[in-house]
Amino acid sequence: xxxxEQHIHDAPTTFLxxxxxxxxxxxxxxxxLWYGILFLGIGGMMALMIRWTLAxxxxxxxxxxxxxxxxxxxxxxPDTYAMLFxxxxxxxxxxxxxxxxxxxxxxxxxxxxxxxxxxxxxLLNMLSFHIAVASGVxxxxxxFTPLGAAAGGWTSYPxxxxxxxxxxxxxxxxxxxxxxxxxxxxxGAINYITTIITLRAPGMGYFxxxxxxxxxxxxxxxxxxxxxxxGAGCLLLVFDRVFGTAFFLAGAAATSGTGDPILFQxxxxxxxxxxxxxxxxxxxxxxxxxxxxxxxxxxxxxxATALSMTTITILSTIVxxxxxxxxxxSPLLTQSFMTLTMTISIPSAIFFANWLGTIxxxxxxxxxxxxxxxxxxxxxxxxxxxxxxxxxxxxxxxxHDTYFVVGHFHYTMAASVLLGGFxxxxxxMPKMFGTMMxxxxxxxxxxxxxxxxxxxxxxxxxxxxxxxxxRLYNPFVYEFMExxxxxxxxxxxxxxxxxLSQIIFVINFVHAVFFKKEKASANPWEVGTLEWTIPSPSPxxxxxxxxxxxxxxxxxxxxxxxxxxxxxxQTEELV
Amino acid sequence: MSNTTLTKxxxxxxxxxxxxxxxxxxxxSMLFASLLLGxxxxxxxxxxxxxxxxxxxxxxxxxxxxxxxxxxxxxFWKYEKLFLVENAEKKLWLSFTMVLGFSFMVAQAMLWxxxxxxxxxxxxxxxxxxxxxxTWTHAAHVVVxxxxxFYLVPTLKEGVSVEKxxxxxxxxxxxxxxxxxxxxxxxxxxxxx
Numbered sequence: 001x002x003x004x005e006q007h008i009h010d011a012p013t014t015f016l017x018x019x020x021x022x023x024x025x026x027x028x029x030x031x032x033l034w035y036g037i038l039f040l041g042i043g044g045m046m047a048l049m050i051r052w053t054l055a056x057x058x059x060x061x062x063x064x065x066x067x068x069x070x071x072x073x074x075x076x077x078p079d080t081y082a083m084l085f086x087x088x089x090x091x092x093x094x095x096x097x098x099x100x101x102x103x104x105x106x107x108x109x110x111x112x113x114x115x116x117x118x119x120x121x122x123l124l125n126m127l128s129f130h131i132a133v134a135s136g137v138x139x140x141x142x143x144f145t146p147l148g149a150a151a152g153g154w155t156s157y158p159x160x161x162x163x164x165x166x167x168x169x170x171x172x173x174x175x176x177x178x179x180x181x182x183x184x185x186x187x188g189a190i191n192y193i194t195t196i197i198t199l200r201a202p203g204m205g206y207f208x209x210x211x212x213x214x215x216x217x218x219x220x221x222x223x224x225x226x227x228x229x230x231g232a233g234c235l236l237l238v239f240d241r242v243f244g245t246a247f248f249l250a251g252a253a254a255t256s257g258t259g260d261p262i263l264f265q266x267x268x269x270x271x272x273x274x275x276x277x278x279x280x281x282x283x284x285x286x287x288x289x290x291x292x293x294x295x296x297x298x299x300x301x302x303x304a305t306a307l308s309m310t311t312i313t314i315l316s317t318i319v320x321x322x323x324x325x326x327x328x329x330s331p332l333l334t335q336s337f338m339t340l341t342m343t344i345s346i347p348s349a350i351f352f353a354n355w356l357g358t359i360x361x362x363x364x365x366x367x368x369x370x371x372x373x374x375x376x377x378x379x380x381x382x383x384x385x386x387x388x389x390x391x392x393x394x395x396x397x398x399x400h401d402t403y404f405v406v407g408h409f410h411y412t413m414a415a416s417v418l419l420g421g422f423x424x425x426x427x428x429m430p431k432m433f434g435t436m437m438x439x440x441x442x443x444x445x446x447x448x449x450x451x452x453x454x455x456x457x458x459x460x461x462x463x464x465x466x467x468x469x470x471r472l473y474n475p476f477v478y479e480f481m482e483x484x485x486x487x488x489x490x491x492x493x494x495x496x497x498x499x500l501s502q503i504i505f506v507i508n509f510v511h512a513v514f515f516k517k518e519k520a521s522a523n524p525w526e527v528g529t530l531e532w533t534i535p536s537p538s539p540x541x542x543x544x545x546x547x548x549x550x551x552x553x554x555x556x557x558x559x560x561x562x563x564x565x566x567x568x569x570q571t572e573e574l575v
Numbered sequence: 576m577s578n579t580t581l582t583k584x585x586x587x588x589x590x591x592x593x594x595x596x597x598x599x600x601x602x603x604s605m606l607f608a609s610l611l612l613g614x615x616x617x618x619x620x621x622x623x624x625x626x627x628x629x630x631x632x633x634x635x636x637x638x639x640x641x642x643x644x645x646x647x648x649x650x651f652w653k654y655e656k657l658f659l660v661e662n663a664e665k666k667l668w669l670s671f672t673m674v675l676g677f678s679f680m681v682a683q684a685m686l687w688x689x690x691x692x693x694x695x696x697x698x699x700x701x702x703x704x705x706x707x708x709x710t711w712t713h714a715a716h717v718v719v720x721x722x723x724x725f726y727l728v729p730t731l732k733e734g735v736s737v738e739k740x741x742x743x744x745x746x747x748x749x750x751x752x753x754x755x756x757x758x759x760x761x762x763x764x765x766x767x768x
């Protein structure tokens with residue numbers, strides 16, 4: 001039972017109160033979606049420039065190269081290359097994936113799926129978005145400073161990120177932007193946690209919540225606990241850069257007394273390892289739900305899936321050292337971290353098996369959200385398994401900082417989360433905007449994206465295994481890597497094709513949002529969770545009457561069901 | 576006394592607000608805990624402390640700050656009690672808290688200028704880096720909390736609705752006490768030891 005009653009407010013009337021300064025969680029969710037898609041475009045463009053440089057070293061970037069890099073005749077210069085991969089990582093992680101999965105779907109889904117009229121603190125929610133915008137402006141402002149944006153990698157390790165390594169204002173702006181974004185995400189997390197605890201509809205226990213809400217809730221907990229750790233690191237880095245403190249300066253870089261550059265790595269990864277779960281947990285939750293929705297079967301072991309996600313959340317906080325095996329860590333520590341990291345395989349294997357159990361012998365409907373969800377199962381399987389080589393000290397010492405790492409984390413954080421985000425967008429489109437996206441073009445989009453990203457990231461693993469180091473401007477000056485140009489060209493062509501296929505998505509999306517006349521029905525996918533009991537698009541007050549929950553979210557194919565439907569709504573008594 | 580009856584609605588709002596405040600305090604704790612983690616690393620890996628011929632900070636001003644912030648926590652607690660029973664003396668105790676909060680900031684500023692007068696600046700190495708950065712970070716939070724105290728001025732009127740304003744009082748109070756505890760930990764770790 002909800003802890004208190006949320007009243008129905010009047011619908012906003014002016015443009016500003018409706019679209020810009022809206023308190024409505026659904027509008028804020030859509031704002032985050034547009035924000036994320038915009039940054040996805042910018043980050044994707046940067047990825048293509050990086051790939052172009054690796055496949056065709058010394059050749060000008062087509063079409064816009066001459067405009068962006070006039071001094072070199074269109075060729076990406078080395079310092080700009082460092083800036084590009086730094087900004088690509090930062091933008092994709094903090095400004096594209098986080099807003100889409102957590103900002104957009106977190107905001108949109110949590111109140112609707114638990115039967116609430118809005119978040120617990122709508123004002124905080126609105127501020128969270130506007131602070132995120134301010135942070136995005138700070139980050140992009142770095143691109144227009146004299147020495148360019150941050151170029152020390154998305155991890156911003158000192159001494160690369162100190163005044164000696166990056167003298168420009170760009171790095172300071174980067175650090176401030178991340179700090180400000182941390183505030184925004186923390187505000188969101190406070191809202192999500194409180195809303196999930198206090199505003200569930202009557203009758204809805206924690207295990208009656210859809211797994212999407214589980215994933216988003218666990219993400220919020222990790223966000224609330226670990227973002228401030230990064231915040232502290234950023235704060236000290238800003239102090240080092242602006243006030244001349246010596247926290248992360250050592251050796252010749254420290255003119256007075258000595259700090260510890262490795263300390264930043266610790267602080268960064270204490271946050272950074274939970275961060276990868278922050279990114280993937282919402283996608284796991286969403287996929288766990290969608291597999292059941294489209295296999296027309298109850299989610300296999302839903303309770304175990306929820307609990308193993310919780311276990312992973314807890315374990316993720318104590319494994320961060322596996323990012324730092326090469327920092328002269330004591331063997332006792334490396335082996336402890338290795339063992340703990342390996343332990344994560346157990347809960348991962350449980351919910352992965354549950355996914356397979358869910359689709360086993362299901363009456364699968366291969367609609368676009370299902371295709372994307374199955375895509376997540378495939379790419380996450382690959383990404384998870386390749387993680388084992390990096391968790392093992394002996395193999396990691398060889399693979400550390402190679403393209404194998406890049407391939408691995410793109411499989412888990414980029415490919416899985418991107419496909420999960422697309423699945424969610426296609427699936428909740430009718431509820432969000434009241435129209436369906438074109439199914440044929442969605443499937444075309446899926447297949448090109450799926451083939452493209454496997455071409456890219458599988459290729460990266462191969463070149464990484466062969467010893468190609470990440471972050472090198474032109475690796476082919478080294479003799480042993482000379483023969484890797486053809487496979488890098490293949491990766492780049494895959495990236496270009498995948499990049500271009502996103503235009504299909506954008507056109508499909510924009511068409512469905514603004515131009516499509518045909519309205520979607522209230523429940524086009526025949527799904528029983530609470531958001532499908534209300535009209536599409538959902539009214540501003542969500543639920544006229546707060547629903548009473550009587551069964552779980554995955555009631556499909558119950559043999560006792562009579563009549564047309566093979567599913568039941570959560571508001572109906574279990575037959 | 577409809578003000579003091581505990582309806583289900585009111586308890587629900589109290590719990591909601593305290594859950595959110597707990598999450599907020601957890602995030603702030605993690606921020607300061609990370610700073611103290613940094614301090615611990617430097618402290619444990621250094622042969623002598625303070626390093627490089629620095630002397631310990633004179634404890635006089637930090638001790639004054641500690642006493643002042645402790646009393647301000649007490650006065651806030653007193654104000655909160657009186658607010659709940661709608662006693663007019665609440666004005667007095669909130670004003671005490673504001674004055675003490677301001678005095679804490681003055682003591683901090685004096686500490687910084689005292690260090691400067693001894694020629695110790697923030698860029699002089701890791702020891703002053705820690706002393707200055709940590710006190711700055713804490714002081715920034717105290718300044719915000721001090722301005723938040725003015726957000727409580729509407730609670731001082733006679734006959735205001737306790738039910739409407741109580742969560743505001745509780746939450747700002749928790750934040751104020753929290754900053755006191757953080758200062759106490761900082762006093763013990765970076766000044767005493």
